[in-house]
Amino acid sequence: MSGALEASFDLLLGAALLWLAWHSVAAPQVLRRVAMFLVFGLLMALVWARLGAPDLALAEAAIGAGITSALLLGAGVATPHPDLDGAATRTTRSACGVPRPVLAVLCTLLGIGLALVMYATASTPAPAPSTAAVDAHVLGNPVTAVLLDFRGYDTLLELLVLLVALLGARVLGERLEPVPATAPPGGVAPMLDQLLAMSTPVLLLTALYVLWAGSDAPGGAFQAGALLAGLGVMYSLAGRLQPLAHTPHRLRLLLVLGVGAFALFACASLLWSPAPLTFPARGARALALTLDLALMISVAVTLVLLFLAAPGARIGRR
Amino acid sequence: MSGLDLLAVALVCAGCAFFLTGTLGLLRFPDPRARLHALTKADNVGLGLICAGLGVLDASVAGALKLALVWVLGMLASTLSAFLIARQETVRSGGQRR
Amino acid sequence: MSGFLLAAALLLLLNAVVGVVSLYASPYPADRMLAILLIGSTTVAILLLLAYRHEPPVLLEVALSFVLLAAIGSIAFVQQRLRAPPHEP
Numbered sequence: 001m002s003g004a005l006e007a008s009f010d011l012l013l014g015a016a017l018l019w020l021a022w023h024s025v026a027a028p029q030v031l032r033r034v035a036m037f038l039v040f041g042l043l044m045a046l047v048w049a050r051l052g053a054p055d056l057a058l059a060e061a062a063i064g065a066g067i068t069s070a071l072l073l074g075a076g077v078a079t080p081h082p083d084l085d086g087a088a089t090r091t092t093r094s095a096c097g098v099p100r101p102v103l104a105v106l107c108t109l110l111g112i113g114l115a116l117v118m119y120a121t122a123s124t125p126a127p128a129p130s131t132a133a134v135d136a137h138v139l140g141n142p143v144t145a146v147l148l149d150f151r152g153y154d155t156l157l158e159l160l161v162l163l164v165a166l167l168g169a170r171v172l173g174e175r176l177e178p179v180p181a182t183a184p185p186g187g188v189a190p191m192l193d194q195l196l197a198m199s200t201p202v203l204l205l206t207a208l209y210v211l212w213a214g215s216d217a218p219g220g221a222f223q224a225g226a227l228l229a230g231l232g233v234m235y236s237l238a239g240r241l242q243p244l245a246h247t248p249h250r251l252r253l254l255l256v257l258g259v260g261a262f263a264l265f266a267c268a269s270l271l272w273s274p275a276p277l278t279f280p281a282r283g284a285r286a287l288a289l290t291l292d293l294a295l296m297i298s299v300a301v302t303l304v305l306l307f308l309a310a311p312g313a314r315i316g317r318r
Numbered sequence: 319m320s321g322l323d324l325l326a327v328a329l330v331c332a333g334c335a336f337f338l339t340g341t342l343g344l345l346r347f348p349d350p351r352a353r354l355h356a357l358t359k360a361d362n363v364g365l366g367l368i369c370a371g372l373g374v375l376d377a378s379v380a381g382a383l384k385l386a387l388v389w390v391l392g393m394l395a396s397t398l399s400a401f402l403i404a405r406q407e408t409v410r411s412g413g414q415r416r
Numbered sequence: 417m418s419g420f421l422l423a424a425a426l427l428l429l430l431n432a433v434v435g436v437v438s439l440y441a442s443p444y445p446a447d448r449m450l451a452i453l454l455i456g457s458t459t460v461a462i463l464l465l466l467a468y469r470h471e472p473p474v475l476l477e478v479a480l481s482f483v484l485l486a487a488i489g490s491i492a493f494v495q496q497r498l499r500a501p502p503h504e505p
Contacts, residue, residue: 002419009426016433023440032440035448038489039436039455045478046429046459049466054474057463061478066485069452074492078406078445189402189494195487198394202387203484210477218474223481230485237491327420330465334424334431337458341435344454350446357450361457368424368461372468375417384476385464391483392460399453399490406494407446 010050017043030081034072041068054218055143058210059226066230067303070237138284140216147220148288152277156262159298163259166302173309192238203231211296215285221292225299232304240317243310251301251312258298261291322374329371336364351404358396365392418469425465432458449493456486 017040024037041064048057130150137145147155207227214220235241247255265287266276273280279287305313343356369389373382432455439451460479467475 002422005419005422005426009422009429012426012429012433016429016436019437027440029445031445031448035451036440038452042452042455042459042482045482046462046466049463049475049478054478057475057478058481061482062485065456065482066488069489070492073449073489074496076496078493078496189491191398191401192491195394195398199484202391206477206481206484210481213477217472219477227481227484230488233488234485234491237488237495323417327417330421330424333461334427337428337431337461341431341454344435344450345438350444350450353447353450357454357457361454365457365461368464372464375468376473381473381476384480388460388464388476388480388483391480392457392486395483395486396453396457398487399449402490402494403446403449403453407444410446 013043013046013050017047031077034077038064038069038072055141055214055220055223058218058223062223062226062230066226066233067307070233071307074237139288141214141218141220143218144214144220144288144292148291149279149284152262152266155295156259156266156277159259159262159295162299162302163255166255166306169306169309170311173311188237188239192234196234196238196240199234200231203227207231207296207300211292212289214292215288221295222299224292225296226303228296228300229303229307232300233307235315236304236308236313240315241304241308241313242316243308244312244314245310247312248314251305254297254301255305256298258295261294265291322377326371326375329367329374333364333367333371336360336367340364350407354400354404358400362389362393362396365389421465421469425462428458428462428465449490452489456482456489460486 020036020040020043024033024040027033027036041060045057045060045064048054048060133150134142134145137149139145139149207224210219210227211221211224212219214224232241262277269276269278269280272278305311337360340356340360343360344353347353347356366389369385373385376382376385435454435458436451439447439454460483463475463479463482467473467479
């Protein structure tokens with residue numbers, strides 16, 4: 001009975017995702033495509049929950065609901081777009097020049113290939129020494145243990161990628177337009193101040209809790225950073241976060257805090273081990289929490305600046 | 319099943335019934351502002367009943383408080399969203415923005 | 417109890433999918449935003465139900481973070497950013 005229930009739930013979820021995926025590229029109006037894409041993102045959080053990956057579900061929910069929705073829905077899609085809705089999307093040549101039917105076949109083949117590879121990977125069990133090492137680690141959450149300790153080098157590079165992405169977005173922003181004004185045409189929506197007043201303490205508390213709980217339970221720095229970035233997006237939408245044309249020094253410090261903390265850790269670990277990025281025998285939990293804190297701050301500030309599309313920001317009304 | 323379990327099942331069933339009613343209203347009402355009534359009110363009561371049922375299941379103060387928080391925040395978000403969308407829809411269809 | 421919770425979650429998911437498909441086809445643009453709201457509340461409810469199938473209910477935090485940020489979409493939708501190309505409805 002339970003097996004049939006699980007199968008039907010997963011089948012419904014899969015079918016819904018396929019339907020949504022199709023309509024997020026093929027729907028006639030841009031608002032429809034955006035809405036279906038956002039719904040797709042929210043259902044993905046359910047997929048992660050069903051697959052037993054609450055850390056991913058947390059990240060998907062925070063980023064999908066907080067940042068992606070604000071970016072896509074705020075981009076002028078509420079009114080009809082002659083450029084995006086009209087004849088331009090009806091041609092058989094896509095933007096990159098390849099005919100659309102060819103692209104469709106290629107993407108389908110790629111999807112099938114990826115599905116086969118993932119199925120094969122999921123069927124082979126992880127090697128026993130790695131699972132034993134993860135289980136024996138001082139951090140109870142295997143995801144955090146892998147991110148910070150076993151694959152710390154990858155996390156360092158990911159932080160660098162995030163920083164480079166921000167710099168690239170900044171270059172692009174300067175080329176396209178100067179610092180945009182964030183006052184919306186009709187004025188800021190009412191009741192937002194009250195929403196902020198009620199949400200700020202809860203969001204801050206939840207983010208810090210998710211950060212602290214990430215050592216032993218699902219959570220971690222990226223999820224907490226995404227939550228804080230959601231708070232920043234709310235502040236920006238309420239007109240309380242003003243973009244600046246330059247990056248203040250304190251903001252620069254916060255942006256490089258994550259990479260810097262990891263780099264310092266990499267060098268410092270040479271004091272107690274021949275290899276860099278090795279956790280010490282004692283004080284590993286405190287170190288992990290400190291690194292996570294630095295990561296969270298950097299991720300949050302980077303995401304908010306990416307949303308604002310401005311080099312800097314300050315809290316305060318216009 | 320114990321009495322508490324039965325209570326939890328009853329509350330969750332009632333919650334699902336409210337969700338179903340909400341979607342029924344969504345399908346049958348003529349325009350977005352009417353649909354917003356069905357969506358936000360019925361779905362939030364449904365969420366509240368489900369939270370109550372799960373709180374009975376959880377039987378711990380911390381869990382019950384967290385569930386209550388989820389419900390209150392859900393209502394907050396729905397209230398604001400419904401108000402903003404209805405206001406914009408009124409303006410778009412030519413009514414007076416209040 | 418675990419089977420019951422999953423059955424309730426299945427019912428809610430079916431509910432939401434039917435709602436979204438119907439709202440997708442409607443002629444009003446605001447209905448697309450309603451679809452996102454519908455999926456939002458239903459996803460929170462489903463996450464809560466799925467959470468209590470395990471011990472400890474870790475998905476509870478996922479539902480909490482999601483509901484904290486749920487209003488952002490609607491706010492962004494009604495306030496279009498100034499950079500958007502000016503189109504009169």
